[in-house]
Amino acid sequence: MVASGITGHTRPTKVKKRAALQKRKRDDVDVEKLEQAVEQLDPNNGSYRHFTDLPLSDPTKQGLRSAHFAVMTDIQARALPLALKGHDILGAAKTGSGKTLAFVVPVLENLYRLQHVGVDAGLGALIISPTRELAIQIFDVLCKIGKHGHVFAAGLVIGGKSLEAERQALTRMNILVGTPGRILQHLSQTVAFNVDDLKMLVLDEADRILDMGFQRDVDAIVDYLPKERQTLLFSATQSRKLSDLARLSLQDPEYISVHAEDKSATPQTLQQNYIICPLEEKLDTLWSFIQASKKSKIICFFSSAKAVRFVYESFRHMQPGIPLLHIHGRQKQGQRFDTTAKFSAAKYSCLFATDVAARGLDFPAVDFVIQIDCPEDADTYIHRVGRTARYNRQGRGVLFLTPGEEEGMLKRLEAKNVPIERINVRQRKRQSVKDQLVHMLFKDPALKYLAQKAFITCVRSLSLQKDKDIFHLTEYDLEAYAASMGLPGTPRVKFLEEGNAKQKKQTSRDELAVSGSSGESEDGKDGPATKKGKLVRTKYDRMFERQNQDVLADHYKNLVRDDDAEEAPESEYNAYDDDDFLAVKRRIPARPDLSDIASEDDATATRMRKVVNLEGAAQPLIIDSNRREKLLKSKKKLLKLKDRGKKLVYDDDGNPHEVYELEDENDFRAKGLPEDQRQKFLQEAREVVQNADVEDKATAKAKKKEKIRKKKERETMEKEDDDNDSRVGLEDNEEDGLANFRADAEVSDVEADEMKRSKKWFQSDSEDEDESKKGKKGKKGKKGKKTGARQIVEEPETLEDMEALAAGLLG
Template sequence: MVAPGITGRTQPAKVKKRAAAQKRKRDDVDVEKLEQAVAELDLQNGSYKDFTDLPLSDPTKQGLKSSHFAVMTDVQAKAIPLALKGHDILAAAKTGSGKTLAFLIPMLENLYRLQHIGPDAGLGALVISPTRELAIQIFDVLCKLGRHGHMFAAGLIIGGKSLEAERQALSRMNILIATPGRLLQHLSQTVAFNMDDLKMLVLDEADRILDMGFQKDVDAIIEYLPKERQTMLFSATQSRKVKDLARLSLQDPEYISVHAEDRTATPKSLQQNYIVCPLEEKLDTLWSFIQASKKSKIVCFFSTAKMVRFVYESFRHMQPGIPLVHLHGRQKQGGRMDTTAKFSAAKFSCLFATDVAARGLDFPAVDYVIQVDCPEDVDTYIHRVGRTARYNREGRGVLFLTPSEEEGMLKRLEAKKVPIEMINVRQKKKQSIKSQLVHMNFKDPELKYLGQKAFITYTKSIYVQKDKEIFNIKKYDLEAFAASLGLPGAPKIKFLRDDKGRQTKNASKQALEVSESSAGEDEEAPKDAKPVRTKYDRMFEKQNRDILADHRKKLIRDGEEDEASGLQDDFAGGPSIANGEDDFLAVKRRIPATADGVTIAPEEDEPVRLRGKLVNLSGATQPLIIDSNRREKLLKSKKKLLKFKDKGKKLVYDDEGNPHEVYELEDENDFKAKGLPEEQRQKFLEVAREVVAQADVEDKATAKAKRKEKMRKRKERERMGAEGVGGEEGGVEIEDTGEDALANFRADAEYSDEEEEKQQKKPKKWFQSDSEEDERSSKKRKKGKKSDRHVVEEPQTLEDMEALAAGLLG
C-alpha cells in the first residue's frame, strides 16, 4: 500500500507535463469581470495612455511588462479600445507607430474572453501579411506577448516551407499568421482546414497586399470566411484599393487616421535629405558613404534583385570594413530568415535589399536608410525611410536622384507633405571604384554576367514605370552606366531595340504618306523620304553567302540596266546579269529553258524572261512553278510538297457506306423548324430506345437459337454413344452435316503422338544410367503385353468366333 501523497515514481514529474495538466483547467479565469470592464469603456470621453488603463487579462499584462511596453502610442490608444468592443477598424498611421500591438492585443483579449482554446474550438483569428519577413516578425511579437499564460495554439503559414507539415498542424490552430498565396493554397487543397468559427480577421499593410498583385487572392480568401466576424485593416498609407476592399469586407467600420492633421507624413525625428547624383556615379557615391559610416547600421534599397546581388558581390570582394548582408525575394526562405536575424542582431552592418524589406520590418537601431534607386512612388519612399526613426528614435534617410528624376520626384514628395532637403557630396572624400569593378569583371566571368543582368533588369524597371515625368528612359546615359558597373559595353536590350525600330518604321510611313500626298498635288516628293521596307522585302534581299559570294556580283547587272536591255533574272527575285567593260566575264546572251522538250518562247510584247516549267501535283489545284534549283529539290521531298497541296477533309463512313465529314453543322433555321431543343431531345431518346429494344429482341432470339442448336448436338452425341456407329449392322443412320467428325479425335491423336515424342526425347538425369533406362522400358513392354491379354476384340467372321471359343476353352 502506497502512502498518501506518494505516487510511486522514482523521479518527479517534468515541469512541462505539469504545465500541460494546468492548461486543461481554466477555472481561475474571471470572464464575467473582464466582460463588464470592457463594456464600461468610454470610447468618446475616455483617455487612455498606459496599457494598465485598459481592462486586460493578467497573461497579457505580464507579456507587455516582460517586453517593456508601458505607454501606448496614438494609434494603439485609439484602436485597442474600439477593437476590444468588437468594432471593425480601418486604421492608417505612420511607419513605426506600433500598429502590430494595436491588433495583437485585442486579438488575444477577445479570444481569451470567449475561451476559444484547444483544437476543438477551431481557428479563431487570422492575420494576413504581404511578405514572409513581416509575417515572421508578427509571429515573434505574438509569441513574446502570449507566452506568459495564454494557451492558444498559434501557427505561421508562409511560402518556402513544407506544405505537408503545415497541413498536419492546421487543424489544431487557434491563431494563424499567413501570407495570401500560401493561405489560399491551403484553403483550396487542405481538406481538414476550415474557417467556420473565425472571429477576427486582420490585414496588416493592406495597401501593400493589394499593390503586390494579391487582390484576387484576398477576394478569394474572403469568400471562404464567415460574414459574422470582426475585421481590421492597418496600413501606413491609404489608397483607393484599400477603401474598395474596406467597403467589401468591413461592416460599419471605425476610421482611425492618427497623423492626418500632422504637417508631415513621416516622423518628426526623421531627417530626410537627397543627393543629385548622375546614374554612372551612384556606386561611387554609395561606396564612399559606406566607407565614411563604418560604425553605423545602414539599409540600402535597390529596385531589382539582380542589382542587389551584383552590388553585394562586388562590395564584398572589395572588403569595405563593415559586415554586408543582402535580402531579396529570389532567396530561399532559410536564407531570408538568417539574413534578417543577422542584421537585427548586428551592432554595425549594411543591408542591401529590395522593396521586400520596405514594409513593416522592425530592424532595431537603424541609423541610415539609403535609397540608391528612386522609388516608384511616394508611398514606397515613406515605407522605405520608415525602417529608421521608429518608436520616437532618431534616424536619417538619404535619397539618390539623377538630374532627370529630381524635378518630378520633388513635386510628388511636396504634394504628400514629405519635407526633404538637398545636400552635396564632398568631392575630396569621394572615391571611384570603376577600375576595381572592371578588374573584377575581367577576372570573374560570373560577376560580369551578374553585372549584365543587373544592367538589364534596372533598365527594364525604369522602362515599365508608369510615371514618365520622373522615369524617362531616353534621359539616362545607359552607356556610361554600363561602364560604371565595370562592363566593356552596354548589353543589348530587346525592348529598347524594338522601340527604336517601331519609331523608325512609323517615321518612314509618315514620310511615305507625305511624299504620296505631295506627289498627288503635282509636287516633287522630298528626297529624304525613304520607302517602307516590309519583312517580305528584307526576306527577298537575303542571300546565301556561302554560294553567292561578293565576287559573283560582278557577273550581275543592276535592275535598271536589266530592264533597259530586256534581260532580267527571275530565279533569285532580284539580281541580274552584269555587262561591264572592265569585267573579265560578261553574259551577252541567254538561251531560254525548255519544259518537256518544248521551248518556252517569250511573247513579242513582253521582254525576254527566263521562264520555269509547271508541274501538276496530285491533290493540288494550282500547278507548282519550278523556276530554280531550290524549287526543283522540292519534288524530292514529300513533306515539303504538302505545303503546296490542298488540305484534305477527314471523312467517316456510316452504316450504309456513305462518306461524310466528321463534324457537320446543321443549319440553324432547319434546327429551329424541328421544334424546341427539349422536344428534339425527347424524340431522339424515344427513337434510340426503340432501336435498343429491337436490338435486344434480336439478340435474345439469336442466343435462343444458339442454345437450341447446342442442345441438339449434345443429344445427337449421346444417342451415338448409346447405340454405336456401325454402318449396316448398327442400323444407325448419321446425318451428314458437312463437318469433319474426326477432327477432335485427330487432334487428340496428334497430341498423344507429340507427348510420346517429347517423352522419348526427354534427356536423362545426371543420376540415371543406361541399365536403369533399359529396365524401365522392359517393364513398360511387359505391362503392355499383360494389358493385351485382357483385350477382347469383337469377332467379325466365323473363323474369328472359332478362334475365340478355342481360346476360352483353353
C-alpha cells in the same frame, strides 16, 4: 469550400476529455467580468494612456509587462478600445508607431473572452502580411505577448517551408499568420482547413496587400471567409476607397489616422536629405559613404535583386571594413531569415536590400537608410525611410536622385507632406571604385555576368516605371553607367531594341501612307482618300503590292525591256535603286568622246568616292562601290585591311628593334659591291663555324679521355678485389675447397643424368626410342664402367687428377 464541422481528427475526442476541457475553461476564466469591463469602455474618451487602463486579461498583462510595454502610442490608444469592442478599423499611422501591437492585443483578448481555444474550436483569427519577413516578425510578437498564460495554438504559414507539415498542423490552429499566396493555397488545396468559424481578419500593410500585386489573392481569400467577422486594416498610408471597403466586407469601419494633422508624413526625429547623383556616379558615392560610416548601421535599397547581388559581391571583395549583408526576394526563406536575424543582432553592419525589406520590418537602432535607386512613388519612399527613426529614436535618410528625377520626385514628396533637404557630397572625400571593378570583372567571369544582368534589370526597371514625369529613360547615360560598373561595353538590352524596331516599322508605314496619298491623281482614280488627304489602302492594294510573288518581280523586270518601248535615255540607267538585284550603273557609248569620258568619270568618282580612315591602318579605305561599303560591317574583313603587328627584340641598351630590319639603301651601297659584301659575309660565317668546330672537337676529346680513365680505374679496383678474395680462400680452406669441388662434381653428374632422363615437352615417343637406341650403340665403343645413361667416374686422389677431371667436364 470545406463543409462546416469537419475537423482534422481521425477519431472523435473522448467524452470525458471534452468535459474536462470545458470545465477547465469555466473554472480558470472569469469571462463575464471582462465582458462587463469592455462594455463600459468609452472609445471617444482619450484618457487611455497605459495598458493597465484597459480591461485586459491577466496573461496579456503579464506578457506586456515582460516585454516592457507600459505606455501606449497614439495609434494604440485610439485603436485598442475600438478593437476590443468589436468594431472594424481602418488604421493609418507613421512607420514605427506600434501598429503591430495595436492588432495583436485585440486578437488575443477577443478570442480569450470568446474562449475560442482548443482543436474543436477551429481557426479564430487570420493575420495576413505582404512579405514573409513581416509575417515572421508579427508571429514573434504574438508569441512574446501570448506565451505567459494563453493556451491558443498559433501557426505561421509562409512560402519556402514544407507544405505537408503545414497541412497537418492547420487543423489544430486557433490563430494563423501568413502571406496571401500560401494562405490561398491551403484554402484551395487543404481539405481539412476550415475557416467557417473565423472571428477576426487582420491585414497588416493593407495598402500593399490591396494593390494590383495581391488583389486577386485577397479577393479569393475573402470569398472563403464568413461575412460575420471583425476586420482590422493597418498601414502607414491608408485608403478609404469604397471599392476596397466593399471587397473586404467591412461593416461601418472606424477610420483612425493619428498623424493626419501633422505637417509631416514621417517621424519628427527623422532627418531627410537628398543628393544629386548621376547614374554613373552612384556606386562611387555609395562606396565613399560606407567608408565614412563604418561605425553605423545602414540599409541600402536598390530596385532589383540582381543589383543587390552585384553590389554585395563586388563590395565584399573590396573589403570595406564593415560587415555586409544582402536580402532580396530570390533568396530561400532560411537564408532571408538568417540575414534579418544577423542584421538585427549586429551593432555595425550594412544591408543591401530590395523593397522586400521596405515594409513593416523592425530592425533596432538603424542609423541610415540610403535609397540608391529612386522609389517608384512617394509611398514607397515613406515605407523605405521608415526602417529608421522608430519609436521616437533618431535616424537619417538619404535619397540619391539623378538630375532628371529631381523635379518630379520632389513634387510627389511635397504632395505627401514629406520634408526633405538637399545636401552636397564632399568631393575630396569621394573615392572611385571603377578601376577595381574593372579588374575584378576581368578576373572573374561569373561576376562579369552578374554585372551584365544587374545592368539589364536596372534599365528594365527604369523603363517599366509608370510615373513618366520622374523616369525618362532617354535622359540616362547608359554607356557611362555600364562603364562605372566595370563592364568593357554596354550590354545588349533586347526589349529596347525590339521597341526601336517596332517604332521604325510603324514610322515607315506612316511615311508610306503619306507618300501614297501624295501620288493620288486629281480625279481620285488611284484610290479613295480620307479628309486628311491620306490614301486609304485596302486589302487588294496590299495584295498587288507584294513582292517576289512570281518571276516578274522588280529586279527581273529591270532586265527585261519590251520591244515596242523606246530605248530608255542614259539618265534612266543611273536612276535605279541600289537595292536592285542587277542594275546598270553606267553606260559607255560605242564611240565616246575622250573629254566626255573624263568628265563623266570625274563626276561618278566625286559622287561615289568616300574615304574612310581605319584605326590601325596606314592607308585609308576608299569606298567606291556598295560592295566596298559593306566591308565596314564585317570586323573579320576589316582586319585584313589593317597593318599587321611587328615582333620586336631589345638590344643591350634597351632599344627596340624589329626581328628582321631592312638596311637603308644608301648605307648598303656605301659598303661596296653586293658580291663583295656577300663573299665577306660568307668568309665571316665560315670562320665562326670553324672556330666552333675546333671548340666542339676539343670538348668531345676531353670527354672521351675522361671516360676511358674512369673505366680503367674501375677495372683496376675490381681486379684487386678479386685477387684478395681468392688468396684468402686458398690459404685458409684448401682441403675444404677440394671436398666442395668433389661434392659439386657429384651433384653436377646427378643433375646431368636427370636432365638426360627427363622428357622434353617438344619430343615425341618415337624420338625417345631413337635416342635410347643411339645410347646403347654408343656404350659399346667406350671405355670405363657405364650403367645406362650414367657414367661412373673414379674418385680423384691428387690435385692433378682433379684438374684433369675438371678439364674433361669443361671440354
